Amino acid sequence: MSLKEYKPGRPFPGTIGRTWEQSSPAWPSPLRSKPGAPNVLFIILDDTGFGHLGCYGSPIRTPNLDRLARGGLLYNNMHTTALCSPTRSCVLTGRNHHSNGMGTITETSLGYPGYNGTIPFENGLLSEMLMEAGYNTYAVGKWHLTPAEQTSAAGPYSRWPLGRGFERFYGFLGGDTNQYYPDLIHDNHAIRAPATPEEGYHLTPDLVDKAIDCIADTKQVAPDKPFFLYFATGAMHAPHHVPKEWADRYQGAFDDGWDAYRQRVFQKQLEMGVLPEGTRLSRHDPDVQEWDSLPPEEQRLYARMMEVFAGFLEHTDHHIGRLLKFLEETGELDNTLIMVLSDNGASAEGGPHGSVNELKFFNNTPESLEQNLAALDDLGGPKHFNHYPWGWAWAGDTPFRRWKREVYRGGTTDPFLVHWPKGIQAKGEVRMQYAHAIDMVPTVLDCLGLEPLDEIRGVTQSPIEGISFRHTFNDANAQSRHHTQYFEMFSTRAIYHDGWRAVCPFPGPSFKEAGQGFGEATLDEDRLRELDANGWELYRVSEDASETKNVAKENRGKLIEMIALWYAEAGRYQVLPLASPTLAVFALERPQLTRDRKRYVYRPRTSPTPENAAVHVLNRPHTITAEVDLRDGAEGVLLCHGGLTGGYTFFVQDGKLHYVYNFVGEQEFHIESAVDVPEGRSELKFEFEPTGKPDLKAGRGAPGLGRLYIDGDLVAQSDISATMPLILSLGEGLTCGRDESSSVSQRYAAPFEFTGTLYQVTVDVSGEHVRDAKAEQNAALAKQ
Template structure:
């Protein structure tokens, strides 16, 4: 055999010749070859663990170390051993803050300029993370970290939170090795509507009686940490712990609520004054700071506590008792997490950031509600919260428990946001100024308990983590060049209270509200829907002298207002903020053509996992529809034939004692139709639902073997997320449509032969079809 100068056969193919010359060696045996392993990510020497704890809708003053009367010993201990940032800012809403936190880019630039339950078709409002931004999880994983997440994601389109939806903006596709929690924006804390483990939906037949979501995700986080450190103790961990609390529904166990019995009878005005006093004593607010007056803007106004009736005081105080209990569950969770890290010997080498995703929420409006989804109907123009007060008064002892889905009145949100103005969604300080604590025992013991007054924005977290970990970020992702970071690292200020501010200017925008900060000056608007945008809306504040925005200086410094307004305009174009939401409703109403697939008929057979919330909703939302049950009945068969929704709203049909029953649940107000006996044999049972004008009410008919057995007219149609749980066939999993039936039978699985149940969507309700979109667009264009 002829060989060349290297001893290789002359006829050796080129690929084999290149392999043989690998790294300049020609090895014929294992012993004669130099090994080569592809490089693996490796964290820098002494790289710390990183934990970010993000609480949902927590107000600035809701924890003890920021002035609260609520006992939060674990959070307070964190502040005593670390540093508090008292001028820390996020966006005024949850999904955008999460996008900015994880990517270090402004939320619109990251593709999530609004809450992820819309998809109007614009880059800044795509409601999923863009391809040209990286997440801190992706970067840290590339740098050798194990990346873990539990809790609320809320960064993918709701249409993609399905078994066949795109996972491109799910946690595991955006850098996390492990995930356990919810993809949606909220859930029932006792009966979560849809849990996910990694890339797979979990559908339990029923939840244990003592189940509680915060406890569950805390258990999972601890298990993930233990597993990661047992697998490779040298590998640092990034844990993103994104609470579902204290977002509504405000649920807590009875014994936790009872600890706060009577604590809020003095009312929100007194609580607010006492919190402000403690904030001054703690040094959270600087000397000379004024407490902003009680919110008085139309639609955001809060009545003085003393003007309320005794019944109102009693019910409203109960809401805050529940809220305080929920805050304490967050504190207990943090305590358990810390104990686990201490047990693993990892606490001293862990950087932990504790903060909130926006200011306290005013969604409960003036009265609050025992059924949060009343609020959603109200926003859809289909309900009056004031009219539900008597129901709530009668159910006062149930508020906060598993049979309620409460939200407190906005008077308590004003107290939660002490000392600032307005609420979540607003670009005034109450919407985006939040508590923030950083702990790192190995580095911060010498400055423990310190307060930092530098202006910091949530986009600064990403570059700060890079500084503290020594991680490097690539300039591309999957071959796509990345947008530059918007944030600026604040690591120096951790140990130096006099370090200069690194974040000098920042724009804000949410639902037409706008704001711009630069070097202590701020312009801000409170935009009224369906009114013109313009310079006339701007207010101007000198935040160095007036951090609570009590003295509007716009008339005194018009040139400064104009200059800052021009900077806002430029930032808006740079960050794909436009188009602005003018308040017509078009932003939520306009959806992509591909979603029409969700309104196709579906035939479900027993044993099918709960059909996802969004697909289920599109079969019935503001439209007529028909449900056809194919049943082969034998006397004695019993159980649920189908159930759509849960305790907050829905509809269901069942058989018991050979009698057929239909149940319609509107915010726990039940309508029940007794439909008579079911005879033996194969048959069809039809629920025929006709949507009325506007799609907020429906007429219901039930037919058995072609004969009308029962009817009800003008029933309220559960709206949007009110049917937060999807469709079950042959069982009622999770949160029950009917508590009375659940108390007697549990999930009540059907015992007979149920062949299938078919949903056939009909026409949109009058006044909700394509012509409505055209009208909304016409309305919006008036403010272009």
């Protein structure tokens, strides 16, 4: 007798008698996908510009991504929001970033619907939709879509990946992470990296390994069950971390500088047909130094920084190639719909001169050329948290203007590849139709023959705002169906409509022309009126793809129409109120799970506490008290916060009590007890007493006197003359009983777990905590 099934929730179709022999069974049918349904793979690169991939004319070797372009389609008119979290929310929901509450990154959320950093449940994710269609769903890599205040072990977990339709997750929740010492989350809990950099560990191959494992686990049990894999690398976001041999492959390749790079890439793009005929190279950016004007030592440093970036990208491509090879070897590649996208243009967050330790930048601590040159041989390795200067970001967005965070096309027009041999007949062709990140979800649903769900887990769903571009797959001449798209990022605005593009830069077309840097300008009503009257530019991008000729004066009527259209879209998608990235905006109080307190208690074997949720000790008196029981020479870390780029650590070693303050990776202030820690139960304490005021402009926090106590007796004291004034660490949070990631001090090797009994560590804080909104803004933006 054949098995009888019925849809769950429907009436039972079998028969029920008084006994089993008198009855006939029927089973709730398992959730199955449509026969032959394709797998779906999103590969999301970070901070990768239009001119970075080999298939887009770059000299950087990306053979595996190039292979996808040759076997599929390359789009030259795909757009993003110009920033990380906002774009990723579009990619996964098919709704605009303000509709998702993601008008900015989660760390800089505002108390308005378009900016609260919380994707509403009525905006279902593709993972939630496809899980209901019988797919396995996996997220691997960068997430950055959970409100920053909800990323600690206290949760809530409802907006972590597993709460939004992904069945498995392996990666990191924030905007960036150390590639050698990552802040890893496996499903819903923090884990330690499986190896060290000394053992050859790097995050990218680890992510690829886990992605392959997820697919293999499913296919060996249910080979016909399709999967949706959201694979988001930490690359190419800073820190630019890559083994030295990869960077060395580009030795000398960029010695002629960013101006020459742009010219070469632009010519290649024209030859390859990546750009429409007649495209012109945009102007030299006023904020970028002329390469030939730089002294030789600066050229040497900046060229090496780009060599490291290039090696990082080729290394990333290589490991993406392993994932593609696995799909090919298992027979899955041809029926996998692959979409590759960068979340925004290349990043200018390294500033005009680049950085070998971004923590210095966010603390206003000067970086001398001599110090940076001394780091040359180690750039890309675990000793530094490096980022290239913004001249390379400008070059990476060739042929467009500007970069990430801004809505000229350099920030919003990004590489986009589609590969699906079973569904696309065309191979190696360029597509010029207009598209946006919100179009990816409806295109996938269209390809799978699925309708958007009316309801997910009892929540009525909002309409999808994107438009499928599946009709372009096999028709290069198909008309664009995405006619209008607004843009807004940090009060810079733009609107596209049928080949026209209006842009209103804020505070100006460049920092030099505006006379104000990022975050220095205030947008009040008077300034907004002035911008609306005189600040908009107009481009006929169907003829001038790189926005080189402002035609606003001769097309005043069209410009007024476009401005009115922007406001209509802004009202439709909850873009208002506009908020300039000023100190007041970034200093806003945001909801926390618990109220700020004076006493924090930490216990061993608990998850690391993220930076935004850990106790703040900068520029204020504080004590750290550990209750321990030492036996048989026990030692190890009691409490630490930060890593090799800066932080503090409180530990026992060789029988003595120690405290080390690591000042931005430059200097360690070490205090050691004059006597041994006794056997048995003890109270071990560190006390910091400020002896001066912080000098925020000079990059110096409050100097102070550090003291060590054992059972109430003073056993050591010493001056700590330099402290971080603003930011303690970039991602490496607070841990109790061990040093979780890179070692805060060179006096031990992480994790240096405490081998005695550690009951708890209490941190008491008092006095006014010196806050600097500009630095908090910069630190948050480092996580994009």
